[in-house]
Amino acid sequence: MPKPVKKAVLAYSGGLDTSIILKWLQEHYQCEVVAFCADLGQGEELEPARQKALAMGVKEIFIEDLKEEFVRDFVFPMYRANALYEGVYHLGTSIARPLIAKRQIEIATLTGADAVSHGATGKGNDQVRFELAYHALRPEIRVIAPWREWDLTSREKLLAYAETNGIPIARDKRGEAPYSMDRNLLHLSFEGKALEDPWKEPDEEMFILSVSPERAPDQPTYVELTFEQGDPVAVDGERLSPANLLTRLNALGGANGIGRVDLVENRYVGMKSRGVYETPGGTILGVAHRAMESLTLDREAAHLKDELAPRYASLVYNGYWFSPERLMLQALIDASQSFVSGVVRLKLYKGNVTVVGRRSEQSLFDPKIVTFEEDHGAYDQSDATGFIKLNALRMRIAALVRQQRP
Numbered sequence: 001m002p003k004p005v006k007k008a009v010l011a012y013s014g015g016l017d018t019s020i021i022l023k024w025l026q027e028h029y030q031c032e033v034v035a036f037c038a039d040l041g042q043g044e045e046l047e048p049a050r051q052k053a054l055a056m057g058v059k060e061i062f063i064e065d066l067k068e069e070f071v072r073d074f075v076f077p078m079y080r081a082n083a084l085y086e087g088v089y090h091l092g093t094s095i096a097r098p099l100i101a102k103r104q105i106e107i108a109t110l111t112g113a114d115a116v117s118h119g120a121t122g123k124g125n126d127q128v129r130f131e132l133a134y135h136a137l138r139p140e141i142r143v144i145a146p147w148r149e150w151d152l153t154s155r156e157k158l159l160a161y162a163e164t165n166g167i168p169i170a171r172d173k174r175g176e177a178p179y180s181m182d183r184n185l186l187h188l189s190f191e192g193k194a195l196e197d198p199w200k201e202p203d204e205e206m207f208i209l210s211v212s213p214e215r216a217p218d219q220p221t222y223v224e225l226t227f228e229q230g231d232p233v234a235v236d237g238e239r240l241s242p243a244n245l246l247t248r249l250n251a252l253g254g255a256n257g258i259g260r261v262d263l264v265e266n267r268y269v270g271m272k273s274r275g276v277y278e279t280p281g282g283t284i285l286g287v288a289h290r291a292m293e294s295l296t297l298d299r300e301a302a303h304l305k306d307e308l309a310p311r312y313a314s315l316v317y318n319g320y321w322f323s324p325e326r327l328m329l330q331a332l333i334d335a336s337q338s339f340v341s342g343v344v345r346l347k348l349y350k351g352n353v354t355v356v357g358r359r360s361e362q363s364l365f366d367p368k369i370v371t372f373e374e375d376h377g378a379y380d381q382s383d384a385t386g387f388i389k390l391n392a393l394r395m396r397i398a399a400l401v402r403q404q405r406p
Contacts, residue, residue: 005031008115008144009108011100011130012037014049018119019167020158021146022056025117029144034060034111038100040070041185041243052168062107066099067185071242074099074321075186079285080230081333082293082305083313088263090279090286091316092187097126098321101133108141115142122148125268129319136322179206179276185246187259187279198264198274209250209278213257213351220349221256222356225249225288227344230337232285246281253280256348268318284353288344291355296339296362305336 008025012018012035025033035053037046046063053061074095085091104116116134120126122145131143152158162169179190188209194200204212226234233239235248253259259280267273293302308329315326342360346353368378 003142005029005115005142005144007032007034007111007113008117008142009034009036009104009111009113010117011104011119012049012053013119014046014052016158016162016167016169019052019056020152020162020165021117021119022053022058023165023167024146024150024152024161025144026057028150029115031115032060033058034062034107034113036062036104036107037064038103039063039065039067040096040099041067041247042183056167060111064103066103067243068241070096070099071185071246075246075282076231076242077330077334078312078316079282079289080337081312081329082286082290082309083316084286084309085313085317086263086265087310088261089265089275089277089313089317090187090261090282091313092184092277092279092282093182093189094125094129094317094319095186095321096184097129097319098133101130102137102322105134105137105141108138115144117144117146120145120147123269123271125317125319128268129321132319133322183208185243185250186282187277189278190276191273195274195276202262202276206276207260207278210254210259210280211257216255216257216350220347221252222345222347223252223284224343224345225284226342227289227292228341230289230292230334230340232288246285249281249284251280252348253284253353254278257351258348258353259283260351284346284348287353287355288346289340291344291346291358292340292342292360295358295365296342296360297336298364301336305333308332 008029008031010018010022010025010033012022014037022033022035025031035049035058037049039046050061050063078091078095083091085094101116107113108116118127118130120130127145127148131145134141134143152161159169161167179195180192182189190202190206195202224236225232226237226239231242232245235245235252240248259278259282261277261279262274263277264272264274293305297305312326312329312333315321315323315329320326339362341362342358344355345357347356366378368375
């Protein structure tokens with residue numbers, strides 16, 4: 001018998017897997033289960049999840065709208081860092097897990113629960129992300145990972161368990177969807193089944209957030225994004241909340257075929273996996289933020305950020321959001337954003353995001369110095385002679401030494 005558990009908070013979606021987990025926890029641990037469903041912009045009604053949990057005897061159910069917190073406190077700080085995992089992935093799933101885990105721990109404390117549980121499999125990254133956050137926020141909490149404990153090791157066994165226990169099965173589950181999906185306000189991911197062959201092109205019908213570039217409008221869409229201290233605050237001059245701003249960018253990007261990525265990535269647990277992602281708004285935001293920094297950020301500060309961005313992205317991907325090193329990096333990154341304010345103008349056209357203008361009161365671009373016309377003494381070109389000689393000195397010495405050798 002497993003060690004007794006009094007009450008467990010389950011990260012619950014209302015789908016087949018977490019509904020099975022809910023019942024399994026009740027049976028296997030004979031504990032009370034608190035159902036927690038986080039609304040991060042999945043784009044679907046969550047009230048049915050409440051009704052399913054009630055039907056399964058759950059007394060405490062938390063369905064919480066966390067969209068604003070998600071974008072403000074997790075997505076935006078990550079985009080300040082220009083973080084892309086392996087240079088491509090916008091970390092849409094990765095960045096959602098620490099917020100879910102954080103709220104799960106808070107609900108456990110609120111309800112007096114002594115355990116938390118999640119539905120991540122033993123092959124994936126999410127188990128690491130959830131549990132690193134649990135341990136960082138409440139180290140004494142009991143963690144239950146059913147996929148690492150139970151004997152329901154196949155889809156057939158899961159369906160049989162659901163039927164035996166009267167758990168509703170969606171029609172498409174019997175035929176098995178060709179891919180699994182994870183959606184929030186930042187992205188939509190597809191994995192598994194038909195996509196497990198990295199040579200196979202994804203079916204066009206699979207995509208939800210974006211049209212194909214071929215079907216995008218033949219005329220470009222122009223959009224202006226306003227930044228204040230590294231964060232976007234307005235679209236075309238209209239100030240919007242973080243969640244509403246990202247929603248607006250998603251609509252603009254999706255309509256123009258922007259944000260699709262087909263990636264074979266390296267999971268933290270050691271295997272390669274193939275994922276297809278739609279991140280329309282995030283793609284626009286990433287391009288615009290770098291454009292704003294190009295105008296307002298010091299050269300060495302910008303280059304240092306570029307060196308740190310892959311490290312930051314790996315920390316997010318691997319689940320170290322609450323680690324001291326991520327917090328240290330965030331402090332450095334946030335300090336660099338003090339003057340990253342202004343407006344970036346973008347052209348959206350058939351899958352492409354092109355920067356066509358940028359302006360800022362904090363601009364470090366000085367037309368008097370950079371001009372090819374008469375600069376009236378703003379820059380003394382003869383200064384470059386000594387600059388070049390000093391920087392060439394070590395190479396000149398090495399060349400002279402080599403010339404003197406037999």
